Amino acid sequence: MPEITHQGMTWTVATGTNLLDALNGAGLNVPHSCRAGSCHVCLVRCLDGEPDDAHPEALDPARRLEGWRLACQCSVSENLSVAVFDPAREGLPAHVQGLDWLSEHVLRLRLIPERPLRYHAGQHVLLWSANGLARPYSLASIPFDERWLEFHIDCARPGAFSNVARSLAKGDQLMLGQLHAGALRYDPDWQSRPLLLMAAGTGLAPLWGVLREALRQGHEGPIRLIHVCRVHSYLQAALADLAEQHANLSVEMIVREQLAGRLQALRVTSRHEMALICGGSDFVDACSKRMFLAGLPRGQILGDAFITRQVEG
Known part of the structure; x- marks a missing residue:
């Protein structure tokens, strides 16, 4: 049976085991949201070995060449050495610039990244909280006219990240993770x-x-x-x-x-x-x-x- 290694820890899994399940079953707590290859929350980097990828087109070629994979879309068929995405090392710090309610349930969050983020209107990006919670949110801002990044967060129902957002204050830090193009854009x-x-x-x-x-x-x-x-x-x-x-x-x-x-x-x-x-x-x-x-x-x-x-x- 194949082995998985992460930061010096090695364990055995059954052939064909979903990589996300294998990592979280070992206690790594890799965040995930959709399990469909859309949200990009479960990024891991393959340092040695190659998993079977059911959705390779979900990541751009440059990211794949760097070894990144979406754990939810991969299964284990050979020995793997992996590193999970670390927002402290690989993310972009951003600080809360503004918080206001656009309606009873919709919170507008504005962040100022520590360095400019190149994006186009319609893209979405992973937001990481201080306690390691990650969720994808669409950008409501436009890159040429606004120096902040704007997000509209639906707080009508209880949600792990919306609960975090309610408690944010100006100056608090979040981390920005993977920027994803999605389908929406203006050509x-x-x-x-x-x-x-x-x-x-x-x-x-x-x-x-x-x-x-x-x-x-x-x-x-x-x-x-x-x-x-x-x-x-x-x-x-x-x-x-x-x-x-x-x-x-x-x-x-x-x-x-x-x-x-x-x-x-x-x-x-x-x-x-x-x-x-x-x-x-x-x-x-x-x-x-x-x-x-x-x-x-x-x-x-x-x-x-x-x-x-x-x-x-």
Whole structure:
């Protein structure tokens, strides 16, 4: 049976054992969230040996060449020597610059990294708390106009990281881990294309960044934004201001109970339209299916699904 070595400790596992399970079974407490290769929380570095990787395309080639793997997607078939991601060594320190409530349940967190972080609107990044808790959050900021990194954290339900966020104070330090591209972005080649942005809850955060980046670059085509919310959009005033300033932007806010009917009535405005969708997996799946049935090619439907994880008992 293959052996795993980590910092001088070696143990045996059955062939085919999931690498994340093998590491946590040995007491290493590797953080994880989605177990689907999307969140990138469970990064480990293979120093010797190679696991079987079920989702190699989840990491960019440069990271893979450095030996990084997503433990949840790997199984053990030979001896491995690994190092888990250490935010103190490999992360980027960032300090809390601002905390304010955008609504009863949505906390806006602004961080100032100790050195500039290169990113584009729509990406997400791992946030590490002081006690080693890691979760991926989408960036709501845009890199050219804002020196802080902005995140919108849904605190409506108990969550391990949202509970940490509630207790933060200005000046506190978090660590930034892996930056991940995801599917959401603004491409300057889309400048004359219609855009449809669909968000549920804090799925609005990355699309808030993408929208402002599109407008910053002088997007010429029409932009429709639909936000599905509990009562009203937590960015209602800011979105209304943008719509007043840009004649090509229309904003629609609907409550969750209206979603099924609104999707049924939704039509594409052009075969060239780009649809960007963000929210829970059910929401992203339903909207993506509707836009495909309405006539958009799959390559023009870009979706990022949030992973929701409750407090672990």
